Every structure is written in structure tokens, then in C-alpha cells.
Amino acid sequence: MTTPSADPMYEDLAGRIESARFGDSKGQVIVRVPSADLIGFVDAAKEVGFAMFIDLCAVDYLHRDPRFEVVINLLSIDPPARVRILVEVPAGESVPSITGVFPGADFYEREAFDLFGVEFEGHPDLTRILLPDDWEGHPLRKDVPVGSVPVQFKGTHRVS
Amino acid sequence: MARPSAPPNFLTAVLGKAVGWARTRSMWPASFGLACCAIEMMATGAAHNDLARFGMEVFRASPRQADLMIVAGRVSQKMAPVLRQVYDQMAEPKWVISMGACASTGGMFNNYALVQGVDQVVPVDIYVPGCPPGPQGLIHGILTLQNRISAGEYPIR
Amino acid sequence: MSKPPDIITGDTEAPAFAEAAKQGSVKPASERRVTHDLWLSGTEGPTDTGRFTDEGAQEMLLDEDPEVLAGQRGTLVVDDYGEDAVSDEVTQIINMGPQHPATHGVLRLHLELEGETIKRVKPIIGYLHTGMERTAEALTYMQGPTNVTRMDYLSPFHNELAFSLAVERLLDVEIPPRAQTIRILMTELNRVASHLLWAATTGFDLGALSMMIYGWREREAVLGFFEKTTGLRMNHNYIRPGGVAADLPDGWEEDVVAIEETVLAGLADYEGLLMGNPIFIERTQGVGVLNPAECFAFGVTGPMARASGIDFDVRKAFPYSGIENFDFDIPVAQHGDVYDRFIVRFEEIRQSLRIVRQAAEAMPLGDTRTEDRKVTPPPRARIDQSMEALIHHFKIFTEGFKVPAGEVYQAVESPRGELGMYLVSDGGAKPWRLHVRGPSFAHVQALPAMLTDSLIADTIAALASADPVMGDVDR
Numbered sequence A: 001m002t003t004p005s006a007d008p009m010y011e012d013l014a015g016r017i018e019s020a021r022f023g024d025s026k027g028q029v030i031v032r033v034p035s036a037d038l039i040g041f042v043d044a045a046k047e048v049g050f051a052m053f054i055d056l057c058a059v060d061y062l063h064r065d066p067r068f069e070v071v072i073n074l075l076s077i078d079p080p081a082r083v084r085i086l087v088e089v090p091a092g093e094s095v096p097s098i099t100g101v102f103p104g105a106d107f108y109e110r111e112a113f114d115l116f117g118v119e120f121e122g123h124p125d126l127t128r129i130l131l132p133d134d135w136e137g138h139p140l141r142k143d144v145p146v147g148s149v150p151v152q153f154k155g156t157h158r159v160s
Numbered sequence B: 001m002a003r004p005s006a007p008p009n010f011l012t013a014v015l016g017k018a019v020g021w022a023r024t025r026s027m028w029p030a031s032f033g034l035a036c037c038a039i040e041m042m043a044t045g046a047a048h049n050d051l052a053r054f055g056m057e058v059f060r061a062s063p064r065q066a067d068l069m070i071v072a073g074r075v076s077q078k079m080a081p082v083l084r085q086v087y088d089q090m091a092e093p094k095w096v097i098s099m100g101a102c103a104s105t106g107g108m109f110n111n112y113a114l115v116q117g118v119d120q121v122v123p124v125d126i127y128v129p130g131c132p133p134g135p136q137g138l139i140h141g142i143l144t145l146q147n148r149i150s151a152g153e154y155p156i157r
Numbered sequence C: 001m002s003k004p005p006d007i008i009t010g011d012t013e014a015p016a017f018a019e020a021a022k023q024g025s026v027k028p029a030s031e032r033r034v035t036h037d038l039w040l041s042g043t044e045g046p047t048d049t050g051r052f053t054d055e056g057a058q059e060m061l062l063d064e065d066p067e068v069l070a071g072q073r074g075t076l077v078v079d080d081y082g083e084d085a086v087s088d089e090v091t092q093i094i095n096m097g098p099q100h101p102a103t104h105g106v107l108r109l110h111l112e113l114e115g116e117t118i119k120r121v122k123p124i125i126g127y128l129h130t131g132m133e134r135t136a137e138a139l140t141y142m143q144g145p146t147n148v149t150r151m152d153y154l155s156p157f158h159n160e161l162a163f164s165l166a167v168e169r170l171l172d173v174e175i176p177p178r179a180q181t182i183r184i185l186m187t188e189l190n191r192v193a194s195h196l197l198w199a200a201t202t203g204f205d206l207g208a209l210s211m212m213i214y215g216w217r218e219r220e221a222v223l224g225f226f227e228k229t230t231g232l233r234m235n236h237n238y239i240r241p242g243g244v245a246a247d248l249p250d251g252w253e254e255d256v257v258a259i260e261e262t263v264l265a266g267l268a269d270y271e272g273l274l275m276g277n278p279i280f281i282e283r284t285q286g287v288g289v290l291n292p293a294e295c296f297a298f299g300v301t302g303p304m305a306r307a308s309g310i311d312f313d314v315r316k317a318f319p320y321s322g323i324e325n326f327d328f329d330i331p332v333a334q335h336g337d338v339y340d341r342f343i344v345r346f347e348e349i350r351q352s353l354r355i356v357r358q359a360a361e362a363m364p365l366g367d368t369r370t371e372d373r374k375v376t377p378p379p380r381a382r383i384d385q386s387m388e389a390l391i392h393h394f395k396i397f398t399e400g401f402k403v404p405a406g407e408v409y410q411a412v413e414s415p416r417g418e419l420g421m422y423l424v425s426d427g428g429a430k431p432w433r434l435h436v437r438g439p440s441f442a443h444v445q446a447l448p449a450m451l452t453d454s455l456i457a458d459t460i461a462a463l464a465s466a467d468p469v470m471g472d473v474d475r
Helices: A008-016 A035-048 A105-116 B010-024 B036-045 B080-089 B100-105 B135-150 C016-023 C066-073 C132-138 C144-148 C156-171 C177-205 C209-230 C252-274 C278-284 C292-298 C302-307 C338-361 C380-385 C387-398 C439-445 C447-451 C458-465 C470-474
Strands: A021-025 A028-032 A052-060 A068-076 A081-089 A094-096 A119-121 B068-072 B095-099 B126-128 C092-096 C108-114 C117-124 C406-414 C417-425 C433-437
Touching: A008 A035, A008 A081, A021 C406, A028 C406, A035 A068, A035 A081, A035 A094, A052 A105, A052 C292, A052 C406, A052 C417, A052 C433, A068 A105, A068 C417, A081 A094, A105 A119, A105 C439, B010 B135, B036 B068, B036 B095, B036 B100, B036 B135, B036 C209, B068 B080, B068 B100, B068 B135, B095 B100, B095 B135, B100 B126, B126 B135, C108 C458, C117 C447, C132 C144, C132 C433, C144 C156, C144 C433, C156 C177, C156 C406, C156 C417, C177 C209, C177 C252, C177 C338, C177 C458, C209 C252, C252 C338, C278 C338, C278 C458, C292 C302, C302 C338, C302 C417, C338 C458, C380 C387, C417 C439, C439 C447, C439 C470, C447 C458
Parallel strands: A028 A081, A094 A119, B068 B095, B095 B126
Antiparallel strands: A021 A028, A052 A068, A068 A081, C092 C108, C108 C117, C406 C417, C417 C433
16 A cells, blocks of 8 residues: 555645545555545545545444544545545534435445434435334444343243 | 044044145245355255255245245344244244254344344244254254154144 | 226226325325235234334335435436436336345345336345444454354355454564465355355346256355365354464365366356356346446445456455465456356356465465464463463453554455455454445445346346345345
8 A cells, every 4th residue: 555645646635625634544544534525525536536435434432522433435446546534523413425426325324324323414315224214222332232132041842 | 423432533643644744745945044044045955965855945935835934044123023924924834943043042143133033033943053054954953843743743832 | 005907907097196196195204105014814804004114124205305216216326317217107116025035135125117117226225234343342353253254154254354354454463374375265265156156046046047056066065175174164263363263174185176176167067058048148138237437436346346347356456365476367347237247257266266276286384373472372282281371372262362453444355346344443352343344235235226227027137146145235
């Protein structure tokens, strides 16, 4: 993996959105983007060449101040390069939806909403996706118990 | 025309055994594959292990035509009502095999999403252990069920 | 819902619900959900279960916002589907799944039909949601592969490899060359097994019943080797952080050669059976087409993207476990239809066998686990001799090892596409968060783009060609 300074794609991208802070995590390029500039940054990344949408997920840092973080992975095919966008989301606030730029983010945003309760503003159909419609709560939040039930051994019939 | 000399239950018992024998030879499983175990269930029915040797290779897509439901895999909270509905649609007499650790007890996933044992949703006759059980394990479970049926043992529900 | 149109008497009027919608007497959205009447055992008729189905599914609504519709139809991507959204004519919503023999698991599709033409598709997933990402937070890094191997159950080795590589990247440990080559050997054999199963079930769905017999037959040969090596036919927990669980069994070279010969012979048979068959060609060519723009937009990777002409493979672009030292090609087709997916996957089996052969020839000698004793349990013989080794063994299996804080994304090329794991560590012995980017998740999402405006008979072909593994979609 190349560093931002070495690769013109990253340099180009860094020049387009000033509020984006590039960093490095174990040799992988990460960018911290304020939630207000997310759409602009994703748009710019797509123009620069990170044209394939790979992944979007949420992380719950329970004890940090902006409690949630939305992580977006984009991929460039030629030259092969990745960029990982981290957006901090305080509890109770929403993130702009990137479905307008990458329609593929649709299911991923629904999943993040379903499991974490992170709201995506502008998403066309933000409903539960993995859990039943009538489910209460967001089970992957750290303050929700795992939800395990005590294992019961029910009486069965003896095979004779 | 009462014939008091004949034992009253004689004919019934033999017919029951004959019916039981016939039933074991034509048990049609509903193809209720859920997860990893479904792959092993398919492998059991496929060329190498050949479930047809035991007269039950006909996996039926419609529960109306099936006698045996092999719950192959983990049952989520979202799937449980569907599973119950499929079970209700099957014609009597019907049997259920719970295949694998997840279907039997929830397996290693003791969390919010899974039903901890399919016996909370439908009555289970045979539990097949393993994660996933190999084809041999499933065949053993099926043969155990066949023996019980042909012996005239019906599960008390 | 009203009575269906009566063809015999010529009464082909529209069902009443569509009439009501036209006249504007539409109820609010929450009341417009189509309810199913359940037949419960012991009752004589269907029972009204209320406004919602008790399955808790995201029902397709009869008329939704144009924006929602556009999102579901995939028209936000490219607009070559025509101007109109759903036309004003009578359409019919049918439900397919979750218990359906051809959905390859518990996928549920809502299809809105206009005659035989599919106007709208809504995939409904979550019927196999296992909460694995949450379970991963409750297991140590040692136990992690046990969990992830059950995700995409057709390629367990790839799941384990992605997880192990992510952990190793955080730990910054060096993996001995023998362990790396074993990983390559096992994952490529796994790709062969997975593609064989895909060919078997997809052939079956298309009516080529002999494929069902042959594909499974050859797959058993590979699975026999897996069982010999790892102890289980599936869900191996063999590739672990720090190396692999055990060395290869005695006589593995002969087994690998035998597998290669069996599969190559079988592959020639399949191609003879399928690729020239007029019925097969008719059912696959031009069906379920995805163009490159849609692949990019939906994150479609792997053989699906390569069948559409996108030359991308994680093994070439971001090599892992020393796969850059092997000589292999990436097959790329151009039409993006079901037929091309067959071509690509069959060729991938050949290329994987090429890698397997090279790995078997170049298998280095040495250890199968890293030297870092923080990560690796002591060898079995040492436990009998040394008290410290026993304590170390106990500690590593009860408490696990601590992984430095950080976050990392690691992708491998699974048989379905890019399988990525996003791992966040807080410095403890258990992951803070594990997110899995399953390739099938993206592929299921691309189904509307593949199916809209095609015939309903092509649904199965297109769905099967995407090779969705529901364990990978729902996790």
C-alpha cells in the first residue's frame, strides 16, 4: 500500500477537500472526514478513481465522545488502491447518506441503521434489514447485552 | 358378528406394523435447508452418499408432499415463524429431525439473533449432533427414526 | 385481496386493490401492507393475522415513493431501463421464498410482475441472521476463526484466512513460509470445491440434472482431503492467527495429485455437457446481465465482476500469504451474463488447480506456526515436560492473547468475490468490533439491477449465477 504523499491519487483527493485529514493505520490509508463534507469527499473520491463501493459499517465506541463512527471503504481498480473514510457521529445525530453517489450503499446503510441505530439522512428507504420489523433496540450497540438466553434442556422422549 | 375367541387387537397391531414399515420406506423429506448443515444434507442426498438407498431421496419442495422435516442449520428469530408455518403445512403423520448443534441448541451462537433450539418452535423427534453432522451422522439419525417408526413407536405430542 | 381474474369466463378485470389505488382511495402507508392469511394447523380456514405478517419482513408496498422505487430497481445507477417507473397497468406482486428450493438458502424475493415480465424486485434478507458480528466480540482472538468459519459455509478457509490475516496485521507477526503455502493450498482447493458446488446447484436449477450428480461427486474428493487434514468436512477452524492448526497429513502429495486429476477430468466432462448444449445456451446467454457500471456502483466483485469485464482480483491487486509468487491467470469475460459466469468460474477452477500444483511442488519445509510464543500455544510434547509450557498453554486457551489497539481492513479473494474483514481492537484479548464485508451481500443487492425487465423464468438462472451464500449475506 502506498502512502498519500507517494500516490498522486491520494494527493489529488487531499487537494479537493481541505477538511479531510489523511492518516495511516497499519499501512492502510485512512481519511477522517467531518460529516458535513462526507458527500463532497465521496464524490471527489469517485471522480479521482476510487470508483468501486466496497463497504460501509458502523462502530460503537461507547466511551468516546462522538460515540459512533461510520467507516466507508472505497476501491480503485487501476491502479489498485484503497481508501478508508472514517466519519464520527455523535449519538443521536445523523450522517448524510451516500446512496446518491453509490447506490450500493443502500443495504449497508440499512444494516448500520438496523444494528446500531445510526440514521442516514436522505436514504430512500431506511428500514430494518436483518432483524424483523418489530424488533426493539439495536443489538450491536455496546450498551445492549448480547441477549443470550439461558440454555434450556427440554425433556425429550427416551429412545428404547 | 362378534367373535369373542379372537384377540381383540390382533389385526390392528399387524396393520400398524405394516403401515409403519411402509411409511419408513417412503419418507419424503421437505428440503428445509438453512445454513451449513443444508450443504451436508444435500451431500447426503447426492451421488457419493446416496440417500436413495433408504427410500427417501425425494426431497420435496412443497411441505404438503413431505413427511419429514430436516431442520438443517441455525434458526433465527426471523425464520422461526416461517419454520412453524412450513411445519403446519405438512400432512400428518410428520416427523422432525433437528440436524446439527445450532438447530438443536443454538450451538455456539448464544446471542440475540438465534432461537436456542428448534424444539422451542416445533416438536423434534431426533437430534443429530455435529457441527455440521457428516452425511453418515444424518443417515444414522434417519435410520434411527425409521426404526422407531417401523417399531410402531410414535412420539407423544 | 380480491378474487383473481377469471380467464374461463373472460372476466379479466383488474383485481380490486389496483382499482382502489387508481381511484385515489388509498389508505395510509402503514395500512397498505399486504397481509398473508395463515393456515394454522387444526383450523378449517385461513386465519387473519392482522395488518402485518407475523414474519416481520420488510414487505413490498403496492405503490411507494418514486425515489424508493428507483432505489430498489437500480435505476439510480444507469438509466437504460426506460423512462417509466412501474407502469399504470395491472401488476402483481408475488413472493418467492424464504423457503424455496431455488433460492440457495433462505433468501426471500418480492417480485412485481407485469404479465411475465419482472418490473421490480425487492430482496428481503435476514432470515439467517446469526449475530456473528456480536458473537465475535464475545470470543477471544484464538476462538475467532471458529466463529467466522461458519459465515460463508462454502468457503470456510477464506473466512479463517481473512480473520487471521487481519489479526496478524494488528499483531505484526511473521508467518513461516510453510504455513503460508499451506494456507494458499487449502484456500485454492476450497475455491475448487466451492465452484464445483456452484456448478452442481446452478446446473440443477437450469435443468441440467446430471451436473448435480457430477459436481457433488468431484467435490467429495476435495472434502475427503479436507477431512483428512483438518478433521472436519466443513467449518474447519484450521487457519488460525499465527499459522495453521496442524501440519498436512502423511501422503498429502498423492491426495492432491489425485484431486487434481479427478477434477480436471470432471471439468472437461462438464464443459462438454453444458457449454455447447443449445438449451443451456438459450437459458444462459443474455440472461441476468450486469454491466461494469452497475458492478462498480453495487460493489460487485469476484467472478461476477470478471464476467462483466472488470479485471480485478484481490489476489493480484493486494496479494496475501505470498500468492504473488505463484503463476496464475485471471479469467475475464465480457458479456456479464450467466453463460460468461460459467466460463469464468470453470476457468478459475483450472487456475486454482494450477496454484495448487505449484504449491504442492514448492511446499517449503519448516514450522507451521509463528515463532512468537505470545500467539502460538506450546507444542504438545513440551507440555508433558515443562510446567511453564503447561501454564502458558492454559493461559493462552483461557484468556487468549492481547492484540495492540488499532483498526484494520483485510480482504481476501473468496470464491464469491472480495471478502473483507474490518477489525477494531481496543488492546484487549477480544475484538472490539468485527465487521465482515461479505461478497454475497453486495451481489444480492445487485439482483434488482440484474432482474428488472427480464422474464420471471430467468429469475432462477440469474439468482443462481450470483452464487449467493446466505450465511455470508446475513451473518
